[in-house]
Amino acid sequence: MMILSRLLGCQEQLGFLHQSKEELTDSHPVVCNRNILVELEEGVGVAVMKMKSPPVNSLSLDFLTEFSISLEKLENDRGCRGVILTSAVPKIFSAGLDIKEMCGKSAEHYAEFWRAVQEMWLKLYKSNMVTIAAINGNCPAGGCLMAVSCDYRIMAENPKYSIGLNETQLGIVAPFWFKDTIANTIGHRATERSLQLGLLYSASDALKIGIVDELVPEEKVLNAAAATMSQWLAIPDYARQISKSMMRKPTLDRLLTHRESDIQNFVSFVTKDSIQKSLQTYMESLKQRKG
Numbered sequence: 238m239m240i241l242s243r244l245l246g247c248q249e250q251l252g253f254l255h256q257s258k259e260e261l262t263d264s265h266p267v268v269c270n271r272n273i274l275v276e277l278e279e280g281v282g283v284a285v286m287k288m289k290s291p292p293v294n295s296l297s298l299d300f301l302t303e304f305s306i307s308l309e310k311l312e313n314d315r316g317c318r319g320v321i322l323t324s325a326v327p328k329i330f331s332a333g334l335d336i337k338e339m340c341g342k343s344a345e346h347y348a349e350f351w352r353a354v355q356e357m358w359l360k361l362y363k364s365n366m367v368t369i370a371a372i373n374g375n376c377p378a379g380g381c382l383m384a385v386s387c388d389y390r391i392m393a394e395n396p397k398y399s400i401g402l403n404e405t406q407l408g409i410v411a412p413f414w415f416k417d418t419i420a421n422t423i424g425h426r427a428t429e430r431s432l433q434l435g436l437l438y439s440a441s442d443a444l445k446i447g448i449v450d451e452l453v454p455e456e457k458v459l460n461a462a463a464a465t466m467s468q469w470l471a472i473p474d475y476a477r478q479i480s481k482s483m484m485r486k487p488t489l490d491r492l493l494t495h496r497e498s499d500i501q502n503f504v505s506f507v508t509k510d511s512i513q514k515s516l517q518t519y520m521e522s523l524k525q526r527k528g
């Protein structure tokens with residue numbers, strides 16, 4: 238697919254792509270926003286959303302807002318039936334929630350941030366489109382949530398990459414809807430172990446446990462995602478969408494019913510001195526690991 242080769246090339250333009258711009262080339266509308274590049278191949282009805290927020294595609298309030306708006310635009314575009322979610326940042330899919338958004342800020346900020354995290358998940362998990370995660374790098378915590386919210390996951394078979402919900406390792410707790418989403422993917426027992434220990438799985442272990450569906454060589458991740466997309470799009474939309482909704486609605490409804498209390502729960506949790514200390518210590522440990 239032409240779209241894929243052009244997007245692969247786009248990686249080199251990361252600095253340039255920081256500006257907002259919109260262009261029409263061939264029949265591929267390309268939207269290059271601050272954090273996410275979206276390219277829709279109109280004839281095929283497939284969009285590629287390429288996260289491009291270096292150094293680690295962390296999910297800041299700005300990023301999450303842009304993600305939800307971009308996805309909604311595609312959802313409302315009758316010409317778009319499928320989305321491939323991937324990264325333009327080498328070796329990173331997403332480092333998960335931006336920890337800086339959860340440190341040293343006001344209660345109002347935490348509430349706004351958490352609502353944006355919920356919104357991203359609600360939009361992705363309930364999408365009527367076929368959603369495929371092309372995981373071309375590390376994928377902890379919120380990055381893993383994004384991936385397991387898609388319909389299908391293809392991961393680069395690179396032993397250096399890992400995926401999982403590692404929240405407990407930071408001294409924090411994945412909320413019930415993170416837990417529900419992963420349990421819907423790998424089952425109750427594997428989720429229990431995975432969440433308590435905050436496990437990050439290597440690509441091969443992730444395949445064994447079912448967090449991902451397929452491993453391919455790194456350079457083939459996007460092509461494999463495009464091939465899987467064609468298979469899924471061969472199913473009539475209406476039948477596939479109703480089946481998807483039947484499987485996911487109870488999980489979505491649970492958050493929708495408890496959305497405000499979930500925000501309050503997050504705010505009261507994250508404003509605790511002990512939690513602030515854990516998050517700050519974790520951020521420092523990330524910096525020290527570098528040096």
Ligand SMILES: CC/C=C\CCC/C=C/C(=O)SCCNC(=O)CCNC(=O)[C@H](O)C(C)(C)COP(=O)(O)OP(=O)(O)OC[C@H]1O[C@@H](n2cnc3c(N)ncnc32)[C@H](O)[C@@H]1OP(=O)(O)O
Nearest residue numbers: 292295332333334335336337375377378379410503506523
């Ligand atoms: C009631 C409910 C309550 C709470 C629920 C909260 C749920 C939380 C969900 C989350 O997603 S929390 C985030 C968890 N994420 C992680 O643990 C990942 C941390 N990062 C890493 O492990 C690594 O950075 C990496 C992704 C493996 C990449 O490694 P690499 O060596 O390539 O990069 P480096 O570590 O040097 O990082 C570069 C740069 O980026 C900063 N960074 C990394 N991750 C984050 C992050 N999640 N948020 C903000 N910033 C992050 C890191 O500190 C470096 O910054 P520096 O250049 O200024 O030193």
